[in-house]
Amino acid sequence: MDSMERGLAEARAYLAGNAALRQAVGAAPGAVLEPRPLGMGEHNLNYAFADPADGRRFVLRVNVTRQPFHDNQVRYEFDALTALAPSGRVPAPLYLDDGPDAPGHGALVIGFCEGDELDFDRLRPGDLRCAAQLMADVHAVPVGPNCPLHRPTDPLRELFGECLARFDLYRASPAEDPRITRWVNALTAAAAAVADTPAAPGDCAHIVNTEPLPSHFLIPAAAAAEAARAGADDEGVGRGADVPTASAAAAPATRGGGGVSLAVGVAHPAGGAGARGRLCAAPGSFVDWERPVIGDVAQDVAFFTAPTTTFWDSDYLMGPDVAAAFVEDYWRAVDGRFSRGAFDARYRAFRMMAALRAVAWCCRALAQFGADPRLHRTDRAVAKVPAYLSDEFLEMLARDCFGL
Known part of the structure; x- marks a missing residue:
């Protein structure tokens, strides 16, 4: 299994077993949240997934390499999106997981942006x-x-x-x-x-x-x-x-x-x-x-x-x-x-x-x-x-x- 397949399998298991994440995005407890690769950057792996009940789409971001001047990449990004939310021009910050069981160095879920x-x-x-x-x-x-x-x-x-x-x-x-x-x-x-x-x-x-x-x-x-x-x-x-x-x-x-x-x-x-x-x-x-x-x-x-x-x-x-x-x-x-x-x-x-x-x-x-x-x-x-x-x-x- 290569790194991309391994990352996708980890994302699938993470979405399936995280009740708090489901609650944060408003998905039913038994809903199947199927990730699909959205893009790989220098610091994050991104996966899109949708709520099968209504089609609302979200993005799971898994940090793999931290940026400088802070130790908690996902919390830093979550705080930035929260501060910028009044602009209406950035993804909505919905869920943050910087605990020891999170994939990579932590994960967050944000709203999916069209365009x-x-x-x-x-x-x-x-x-x-x-x-x-x-x-x-x-x-x-x-x-x-x-x-x-x-x-x-x-x-x-x-x-x-x-x-x-x-x-x-x-x-x-x-x-x-x-x-x-x-x-x-x-x-x-x-x-x-x-x-x-x-x-x-x-x-x-x-x-x-x-x-x-x-x-x-x-x-x-x-x-x-x-x-x-x-x-x-x-x-x-x-x-x-x-x-x-x-x-x-x-x-x-x-x-x-x-x-x-x-x-x-x-x-x-x-x-x-x-x-x-x-x-x-x-x-x-x-x-x-x-x-x-x-x-x-x-x-x-x-x-x-x-x-x-x-x-x-x-x-x-x-x-x-x-x-x-x-x-x-x-x-x-x-x-x-x-x-x-x-x-x-x-x-x-x-x-x-x-x-x-x-x-x-x-x-x-x-x-x-x-x-x-x-x-x-x-x-x-x-x-x-x-x-x-x-x-x-x-x-x-x-x-x-x-x-x-």
Whole structure:
């Protein structure tokens, strides 16, 4: 039995024997709750299941690898979803099991969210506007004084420190490569120059995801169509302003011979430069709250628009002009609910730090994968790490994110 089959069997047994879970989701004592694999991430195994009485769907998340800065992954995520519930844009937290008999390092059950994963290789008109609205709605949730989430003194400086720690692990391993290390040294020096970019009062007071990958945005087709119509009305043209041209939408980054050939997406103007207010009434859901912090919205926006993020789940690289258009859509969606503060300077620094973090993650993965082939990993990580550490990709980052 392989790990996937074993995980599914454990999930099936867990759902069958957990009376408290059944009560939490409102299922009858004798109902058969049959799990089906929903996706495997770096830290969690996900299974969808339904109540056979009425078809209501749920997600069982089993933690397999903890995130940093806390010891109880599932409780941390449950607390984050509880704090963000007023937004109406995150899965409902329904059940938490962090006891010794829980599978993995603990499990939680959340509501199932409808919608299609954002896919940069197949962007629909309106998709990026929905993502901007989702991010703005979540960031606008007031943070209570007793919110238990991690509150770094300075999220930007803490992120830089996290990168340095990962690079230290890489340098101490047999996997260190002088070619990669030369790039690491150059990028780290550039990032160090902006690591102390100051925040304005009130900037670091929002719940931010810190890892808003495109797969974390579930957007119904109807929502994307609504946002596209709004964009067309704003711009006075027949399509939404956030859709790259056909050539840019493909934006292939093909690997071969140990390298990567890069093509960066081209921007259209952001629709309705003078427009304000909602870009979409019901944009979908923002999921996967594994490691949020109370911090700076610039971190999420910069991570989402960084080419290191878009390339992870696709062959698309978001260029600076497309990123700038998304930023302005985001602030239209915020619609005055909080101040822009020092966003513009911090966004530039966080975009640099997002790229550095991706390189640091890949360097650490290179060291860990070589040290222990049994470690949990995804097929995507195995495929992408060599591409991210190629000269072609690192040269693109040095130019577009670090200004080198």
